[in-house]
Amino acid sequence: MLKIKNLHVSVEDQEILKGLDLEIGPGELHAVMGPNGSGKSTLGYTLAGREDYEITSGSIEFDGEDLGEMEPDERAAAGLFLAFQYPVEIPGVNNAYFLRAALNAQRKARGESEVDGVEFLKMVRESLKGLDMDESLLKRAVNEGFSGGEKKRNEITQMAVLQPRLAILDETDSGLDIDALKLVAEGINRLRDGQRSFLVITHYQRLLDYLSPDHVHVLSDGQIVESGGPELAHRLEEQGYAHLERASA
């Protein structure tokens, strides 16, 4: 589904990703861990198409298409979703209206019929189940005045409604208490259907305890330096990242 080969990415002329290789197959859940500044969020933003994240060399293929040539909204319509580490507040834009507009924009781009208000409400209510999220948040402006946990749950709600084929979760666990973390993990697990793929970016192993990743990768200084199974996350939890920093020094 996703093939990243020798990816080099610069932000404001500073190279952040320095030859990253990664392949994610259908239905797989990959976790990317690594210390601060290793390039984890840069990877997420690059995949989603953020401006100023310049691919200087290498390639990203998503279902055989060159992702680098696609606009952010085209990537979304193709089935890519980024749950932001810091979801943006958009004053004045109704949360439900925004989500429905996004859903219909994607459907339109794919040549599918638009979803009417009644059908949309049904979809949202279904998506809210289990997230312990107050429906009234849908009537408020996007993320405005939401707590940290509510913002993260709103991201998961969006993901559930938009039904992406590949979801990138950028430190979705940061700022969540134990109960909220569990709810968010359950929300992610409900979307695992053997076809949908996930790239989970995290610092900690605790989210992965709930998600059972197929593969765990360690990102350090812009490259994946180690890959393994869930046991790798446990080892990193015990040992930390200091040995990686020593190695790169």
Next chain:
Amino acid sequence: MSALAQTLMPEAQACADDYEATRKVGLQRLMQHGFPDQKTEAWKYTPLRVLEQRETQTEPRTMGEPAALPAWPVAGTLLHFDHGILQCDPGELAEGLTLMPADPKALEQRDFDALYGGREGAFSWLNLARFDHAWHLQVSGEHTVIMATTTTDAFSADVHPRIRIEVLPGARLTLLQDQTDAGQGLVNMNCEIDVAEGAQVEHVLCCKNHESVWVQRTDVDIHKAAEYRVVAFDRGGRLTRHDLTMRLREGTAHGEIDGLVVMDGHQHVDWHTEIVHCTGHTNSREAFRMLAGGTSVGVFNGRIHIFPDADDSHSDLNTANLLLSDQARVNIKPELEIYSEEVTASHGATIGQLDDRSLFYMRSRGLSEAESLALLKYGFAAEPLMQIQTPAIRDWALEQLKEAL
């Protein structure tokens, strides 16, 4: 005499009627003070070159068929100023509405010097010198009034409509003022609104101007336990200037101003607002937003003035502005002038651009760049219009906003 004065003050325009003495005062003051230039603080950012370069005609003021009127979202009594002339039969108004010529003696006794000041009030003096008719509308009971001001393509005159709206004690008025123009003239309007004890006024002012020059002055007096709320939705014009002054005359008076200006191209929009707390135990609030695209220029001067001994007055002024292009400009000046100690008054002003992070967030969810920009602008702009309390007018204004964006 300046070219502008020569154009706008031909002596032949003097009308011999009951208002002659009032017009004479207006003309004298205008001759005395002259028209503002960029050394005049209140007109510093609004040059009058556009007007100076035009030769407006003084006759005829009516241009055949009146301009077509749009459909409004509410039913109400229509006061239609077509090319500055009120097209209305006073005898056909709903019960509780009385339209009559203003009392000439009352006009003569008004202290217009205190109201209009010097050169900065030149267009108010011009209105006083040049109005055709001065109207007086009295409102009792509960009413919706639609006050439309229009011109047609052939319009190249200068007109000076004048009306005083007196909302009697306990009355409720919804005033939808809708202005649009065609042609290349000057509309210089003067509107006074008096909100008597216990009365309530919701005033929605929608302007969509083009090549004509529009100058409007609105003076509002709010009395005991009365409420006045205005929402202005201005979609710009070649050159427009609004002076809105709200005076809280007696204790427990309450006033609110919400404003939205959406401008583009080479439009120039200037709003000067003033909230005057003449006495204590009065409350006011103002929030004003501008979106400036193209090479447009916006001016917002918001002033809160609290008199001595006006204790227990509360006022808040906030303005937020969005520049949508590198060439657009907005000039913002919030002012507090407070002479009483036991008050709360605050102001805030921001000028910014659309947030790249928000734009990316929306696009990452599937919205195109154009859709995302429109939604971001709408999100910023809708808030003042959400303050409209009549749902049908609010929805109508929000639809117009969507079209404008």
